[in-house]
Amino acid sequence: MDQVEIFKALSNKTRLQILGWLKEPELNFPEQPNADFENIGVCVGQIQLKSGLSQSTISEYLSILQRADLISSTRLGQWTYYKRNKEGLKKLSEIINTEL
C-alpha cells in the first residue's frame, strides 16, 4: 500500500471522524442486534446516519479507508460491517516514527 494513499484517506474530515467513531463504537452508535461491535464492527447505514452525508458518499469513503488498510469489513446477510484495522494503524504509526 502506497503511503501517500494512506495519508490521502486521512485527509478528509468525515473520514477522520469515521475512524474516531469506530475506535469507540459503544459510545458513538446505538446498540446493534446480532453483531458485536468489537468482532464485527458497525454497519454502513449507522455510519451514514451519523455522518449526515449521502449513502453513496459514505460507501465510497469506507472503501477508501479500507483500501488504505485502516478499516476492514465483514458481510453478514445484507449488511456490511466495518471496524478499525489495528495492524494498519500500527503500521501508520511506525511510518511516522521511523520515516518522517
Added chain:
Amino acid sequence: MDQVEIFKALSNKTRLQILGWLKEPELNFPEQPNADFENIGVCVGQIQLKSGLSQSTISEYLSILQRADLISSTRLGQWTYYKRNKEGLKKLSEIINTEL
C-alpha cells in the same frame, strides 16, 4: 492546527520525500557552508534541486509543511533553511495513537 490539514500536507509524494530527506540531511544533501544541518536545516535551493520540481512549487510545498507544523524555517541572509519540527511530528504520532 486542523488535523485534516496535517494529513493533507502529507498526502503528496514529494512532500513526504522532503520530510524523509530532512530526517537525515547529511545523507541526502551536499555539505553546506555556514549552516549546520541539525540546528538550522537545509536551504530551499538544495531541496528544490533534489526534488526536480520547479522553484515555485517547492517553495509552496515547504510552506504547506510548515503550516502543518511539520517543519520550521530560519532565514539567514538571502537563504531560508528548513528543518524537521520534532514537536509537530510527535503530536501527529499521538493523534494517531490516541484518536484513530
Added chain:
DNA sequence: TTGGCATATCGGGAAAAGTCGATATACATT
C-alpha cells in the same frame, strides 16, 4: 419470483490541489 432493503458502483458538476512560468520581494555585493 417478486418486492423490498442494504450496499456498491456510475456519471457528473463544483471545488480544491498540483504544478508551472512570470513576477515581486529581500538581501548582498559592487
Added chain:
DNA sequence: AATGTATATCGACTTTTCCCGATATGCCAA
C-alpha cells in the same frame, strides 16, 4: 544606486477530490 541571487507570491491551466442522485447488485422474505 545598480545588479545578481534566493525565495515568495501570483495567475493560469490541468488533474484530482468532494459529494450528490441515479442505477445496479446482492440478499432476504413473502
